[in-house]
Amino acid sequence: MKKLQFIAVLPAALSAAVTSAGAQSLDYSTISELFGEPVTTSANGSPQRQSEVALNLEILTAEDIARTGARNIPEALRHIPGVDVRRHTFGQYEVGIRGYNQGNAERILVLVNGRQVYTDFFGQVVWDGIPVEMSDIQQIEVVKGPNTALFGFNAVSGVVNVITYNPLYDEVRTLTARGGTQNFYEGSGTISQKVSENVGFRLSLGGYEAKDDFDDVEDAKDSGGLDISSAVEDTDRASVALDLWAQLADNIQGNVELTKNESTRNERLVTHAPSTNEYDTYSVRGRVLADTPIGLIEFDAYHNESRVDFEIGDPEANIPLQADNRITVVKLSDTFELGSSSIFRVAGEYRSASNIFTSSAAELNGDDLTYDIWSGSVLWDWRATDTIRTSAAFRYDNFELDPDGPFVAGFPVGAANPFTDSQYEDQTREEYSYNLGVTYAPDDVNTFRAMTARGADLPSFVEFGFQTAFLPGTVTSNPSGSIYGDPENDTSIVTNYELGYDRKVDAINGLFRSAIFYQYNDEMQSFDGFVEKTGGPFEDRSIITNIGDSEMYGVELGLDGVYDERWNWGVNYTFIEIEDDFRNKLNEAQRSSVAAYEDSVVNHIFNARLGYKSDNWTADLFGQYRSSFDDIVEASNNTNSQYRLEGVNSEVIVSANFAYDITDMFTWSVSGTSLLGDTQQSVEYEAETVVWTALQVNF
Amino acid sequence: MTLNWLPVALAAFGCFLFTASAHANEKKDIETIAKSIGFINGGPSGSITMDIVFDPGNPESVAHADEVAAITSGGVGSKVKLTGNKVASPGEATSAVIFVTRGAGGVYAAALDQAVANGGLTVSNDVNCLSGGCVLVVQTKPSVDIFISTAAAGKAGVEFASAFSMMITKK
Numbered sequence: 051m052k053k054l055q056f057i058a059v060l061p062a063a064l065s066a067a068v069t070s071a072g073a074q075s076l077d078y079s080t081i082s083e084l085f086g087e088p089v090t091t092s093a094n095g096s097p098q099r100q101s102e103v104a105l106n107l108e109i110l111t112a113e114d115i116a117r118t119g120a121r122n123i124p125e126a127l128r129h130i131p132g133v134d135v136r137r138h139t140f141g142q143y144e145v146g147i148r149g150y151n152q153g154n155a156e157r158i159l160v161l162v163n164g165r166q167v168y169t170d171f172f173g174q175v176v177w178d179g180i181p182v183e184m185s186d187i188q189q190i191e192v193v194k195g196p197n198t199a200l201f202g203f204n205a206v207s208g209v210v211n212v213i214t215y216n217p218l219y220d221e222v223r224t225l226t227a228r229g230g231t232q233n234f235y236e237g238s239g240t241i242s243q244k245v246s247e248n249v250g251f252r253l254s255l256g257g258y259e260a261k262d263d264f265d266d267v268e269d270a271k272d273s274g275g276l277d278i279s280s281a282v283e284d285t286d287r288a289s290v291a292l293d294l295w296a297q298l299a300d301n302i303q304g305n306v307e308l309t310k311n312e313s314t315r316n317e318r319l320v321t322h323a324p325s326t327n328e329y330d331t332y333s334v335r336g337r338v339l340a341d342t343p344i345g346l347i348e349f350d351a352y353h354n355e356s357r358v359d360f361e362i363g364d365p366e367a368n369i370p371l372q373a374d375n376r377i378t379v380v381k382l383s384d385t386f387e388l389g390s391s392s393i394f395r396v397a398g399e400y401r402s403a404s405n406i407f408t409s410s411a412a413e414l415n416g417d418d419l420t421y422d423i424w425s426g427s428v429l430w431d432w433r434a435t436d437t438i439r440t441s442a443a444f445r446y447d448n449f450e451l452d453p454d455g456p457f458v459a460g461f462p463v464g465a466a467n468p469f470t471d472s473q474y475e476d477q478t479r480e481e482y483s484y485n486l487g488v489t490y491a492p493d494d495v496n497t498f499r500a501m502t503a504r505g506a507d508l509p510s511f512v513e514f515g516f517q518t519a520f521l522p523g524t525v526t527s528n529p530s531g532s533i534y535g536d537p538e539n540d541t542s543i544v545t546n547y548e549l550g551y552d553r554k555v556d557a558i559n560g561l562f563r564s565a566i567f568y569q570y571n572d573e574m575q576s577f578d579g580f581v582e583k584t585g586g587p588f589e590d591r592s593i594i595t596n597i598g599d600s601e602m603y604g605v606e607l608g609l610d611g612v613y614d615e616r617w618n619w620g621v622n623y624t625f626i627e628i629e630d631d632f633r634n635k636l637n638e639a640q641r642s643s644v645a646a647y648e649d650s651v652v653n654h655i656f657n658a659r660l661g662y663k664s665d666n667w668t669a670d671l672f673g674q675y676r677s678s679f680d681d682i683v684e685a686s687n688n689t690n691s692q693y694r695l696e697g698v699n700s701e702v703i704v705s706a707n708f709a710y711d712i713t714d715m716f717t718w719s720v721s722g723t724s725l726l727g728d729t730q731q732s733v734e735y736e737a738e739t740v741v742w743t744a745l746q747v748n749f
Numbered sequence: 750m751t752l753n754w755l756p757v758a759l760a761a762f763g764c765f766l767f768t769a770s771a772h773a774n775e776k777k778d779i780e781t782i783a784k785s786i787g788f789i790n791g792g793p794s795g796s797i798t799m800d801i802v803f804d805p806g807n808p809e810s811v812a813h814a815d816e817v818a819a820i821t822s823g824g825v826g827s828k829v830k831l832t833g834n835k836v837a838s839p840g841e842a843t844s845a846v847i848f849v850t851r852g853a854g855g856v857y858a859a860a861l862d863q864a865v866a867n868g869g870l871t872v873s874n875d876v877n878c879l880s881g882g883c884v885l886v887v888q889t890k891p892s893v894d895i896f897i898s899t900a901a902a903g904k905a906g907v908e909f910a911s912a913f914s915m916m917i918t919k920k
Binding site: 075076077080081083084085086087089096097098099101300301341345346385386387390391393433436494 | 784785791889891911912915919
């Protein structure tokens with residue numbers, strides 16, 4: 051296993067004075083217990099009960115997560131309606147919310163306690179790179195639909211906010227050892243506790259190692275004809291997080307968080323090229339929360355850095371490419387009540403990010419981009435009557451791109467960069483977004499929701515200014531080529547309309563939930579959005595650019611119940627339909643763009659679960675049916691059609707978990723996924739059956 | 750075999766269930782009151798006495814007082830632990846927390862005045878008290894609802910932590 055090359059240094063004793071702890075941060079455990087249901091701040095920034103939010107929000111509690119037996123966050127999310135989880139390799143998962151789950155899905159915003167943890171240079175999520183152990187998690191909140199008015203760019207399809215235990219409120223001490231098939235073994239631990247009346251810390255450590263055990267070469271062969279089976283490396287992960295909280299005064303809390311994470315995984319890139327990548331990230335964060343006469347004021351500043359080492363394509367001729375990404379975010383918000391029925395939140399945010407791609411290969415050129423974003427937002431949550439509640443959020447973002455150094459000079463002769471330096475200068479975008487929602491709860495049984503939202507999907511660094519070229523036989527079997535981000539890419543605008551209805555069903559001690567939605571995506575961006583033959587050594591010139599519009603509509607239905615307090619069950623069904631209107635779609639079989647959302651969407655996903663809880667053991671069974679779809683794959687030697695479609699059959703994925711409390715201190719469990727056999731969740735790889743056992747010690 | 754005893758047994762069992770359920774609900778109400786008090790800025794903490802004000806002339810009020818006193822005799826809550834003490838008039842209350850029973854409508858205002866004098870607040874699980882003199886009223890059936898009378902809270906000088914305050918209903 052890759053060794054952790056860092057040491058978490060416990061800071062010196064924090065200065066703290068004073069009396070009893072206040073509640074500047076949300077005490078999820080106490081308030082959830084108080085109201086008898088999960089609470090959240092993800093819906094609109096202010097604390098709310100799940101049943102009252104004017105959004106389609108799902109919350110997985112720590113117990114829900116434990117009952118799945120999931121060893122990582124994506125597997126815990128798999129059975130939420132509207133969520134599409136695709137496992138490619140042991141370490142690579144793609145998670146989409148309501149479609150558009152294709153190739154380094156970049157449309158969901160993943161946060162840990164409000165800090166973004168996706169890789170900013172492309173916007174995709176490296177789930178193993180999140181510095182959180184499963185035993186750290188208080189709850190996971192999933193907001194479906196665009197939510198950029200509250201969270202900013204990338205919150206296009208939805209938001210996943212992972213809430214960890216807060217040491218000022220939650221005492222947790224646990225160690226977990228796991229081992230299973232695929233040479234999988236893992237150790238992790240969480241300590242969350244106070245060290246004095248006013249100071250607490252959460253320390254989490256974890257790491258695992260596993261090996262992708264493809265059954266045969268075909269399982270690990272990309273459709274472009276490159277055999278990557280010899281390139282498969284061990285998958286591993288090592289992570290540490292230190293989260294310090296202090297009650298600095300009656301009404302002020304302070305928080306410092308340090309994280310470090312290293313992981314290696316076999317994956318397919320957005321272009322479906324096979325790659326083995328190493329991700330190295332760290333973050334530093336400081337927060338101050340004050341409950342003042344003018345409201346709940348939060349100052350939040352953090353810095354994320356990531357270094358990604360790509361080994362793309364044929365291991366004998368792979369391209370050593372690195373991405374160094376840095377982002378600094380500073381936020382200030384005030385959430386306050388006005389009158390007895392209105393809550394306002396006013397916030398300002400500044401973020402500065404930079405990214406540089408470098409390579410030791412002569413055929414590659416580095417490009418260094420930075421951007422700055424200034425944002426302002428306001429939220430109004432209004433309890434109009436005892437039965438009607440409205441929520442309105444607006445956000446304005448001002449974006450400015452700033453290249454550092456020439457782009458064209460030094461780039462290989464013949465690559466024919468279609469863009470000039472001046473095009474990278476003076477790139478600004480001004481965008482606004484909103485979320486509007488109303489809930490009507492005429493009684494304690496029925497709740498109706500109506501929502502609309504406008505989200506802004508800003509092009510990423512890659513889409514703005516990525517530049518690379520590859521030699522014959524390296525990335526694909528195509529002879530050669532060059533790829534450019536388009537500095538004049540437009541922001542993609544997502545408009546969403548949704549109706550929801552929930553009904554408590556006392557007869558089954560359960561809840562029926564439903565939603566119907568329509569979404570319009572204006573000017574989506576895509577890799578290989580425009581491809582042309584230029585001649586010279588890099589003859590295929592590919593532009594990452596806007597490709598056109600796409601519509602999505604769908605339905606979600608879910609029913610959950612509890613019987614005799616020991617049995618719990620649930621079924622849900624999601625239907626999604628997408629219609630693309632892309633300019634470069636050649637025909638049904640061939641296309642130049644890597645985007646083919648109407649084909650790659652899984653139209654029907656049906657989930658069912660059944661669980662039993664005894665005094666000292668639990669047993670849970672989960673099943674998922676996924677309808678067939680067409681995945682997009684690289685085509686061979688066809689310069690006019692980079693990609694083609696290939697069918698993926700419908701699949702049934704069965705997962706199970708059995709946990710037994712040996713004593714109050716020790717819990718033994720055995721879990722597994724894809725238990726009926728390897729499942730095809732994408733065209734290139736088969737997701738293998740994985741079974742593991744775990745021993746957890748609570749002390 | 751005759752089963753004449755069965756209806757009686759079923760009725761008795763039903764009464765037991767109803768009583769047990771009502772009792773459980775009453776306890777949950779008190780627990781919710783205790784937790785809510787824990788979110789008062791600068792509010793009381795630890796073990797405190799909760800004076801239970803009732804109207805001796807109203808059987809409903811007397812019964813409610815007896816029930817709450819029985820539930821809280823050993824203390825309810827953790828961060829704030831409430832131990833009940835029955836008082837027949839607001840003037841006898843010395844605690845910072847005064848619980849107003851159902852059917853004690855005649856003493857709402859006096860209870861609030863006494864709570865203010867004691868530097869505390871009035872609480873209840875009777876929504877009728879909300880417009881009369883209670884600062885904090887809770888209901889836990891069918892779902893948890895926590896109400897605050899802004900007028901009474903203002904008079905008592907009671908302020909809740911912002912995060913909690915944003916989740917409750919103000920009247």
